[in-house]
Amino acid sequence: MNALFIACSDGRIAASIAALQEKEEQADADRLLVPGGPLVFTRPGLERRVALDWVRTQLEGRSIRTIYLISHQDCAAYQRALGGFGFDQQELLERDLRRVETLLENTFPDVEVRCFVIPWRENGRGPGFGNAEPVED
Numbered sequence: 187m188n189a190l191f192i193a194c195s196d197g198r199i200a201a202s203i204a205a206l207q208e209k210e211e212q213a214d215a216d217r218l219l220v221p222g223g224p225l226v227f228t229r230p231g232l233e234r235r236v237a238l239d240w241v242r243t244q245l246e247g248r249s250i251r252t253i254y255l256i257s258h259q260d261c262a263a264y265q266r267a268l269g270g271f272g273f274d275q276q277e278l279l280e281r282d283l284r285r286v287e288t289l290l291e292n293t294f295p296d297v298e299v300r301c302f303v304i305p306w307r308e309n310g311r312g313p314g315f316g317n318a319e320p321v322e323d
């Protein structure tokens with residue numbers, strides 16, 4: 187076990203997360219599932235400190251070398267935080283992922299952080315969440 191997946195607790199993306207874990211051969215990875223996933227690390231003050239402490243706890247005494255940061259489109263936690271979906275979801279999610287990646291890499295220098303977005307697809311075989319897609323640096 188050498189990875190930690192940080193993602194939203196939304197059950198609709200569970201299959202997409204499981205598919206990514208399988209693809210990355212990380213079926214036994216630790217998981218930190220909270221509303222909005224990486225969103226909590228963009229919060230100021232106490233919320234961020236508590237979230238960083240969760241990660242510290244999960245890393246302690248383990249051989250975790252990779253953190254997977256996973257955001258998803260159509261996220262109710264983002265909708266609530268921002269007061270609606272009147273924004274470019276993909277752009278905002280990617281911006282937050284890069285910010286949180288920098289925060290985590292600065293806080294935990296031994297860990298590599300990788301970022302993904304799970305897309306919501308309206309067409310194809312009916313609407314639903316697709317496979318997690320990597321966010322390029």
Ligand SMILES: [Zn+2]
Nearest residue numbers: 194196261262
């Ligand atoms: Zn969500």
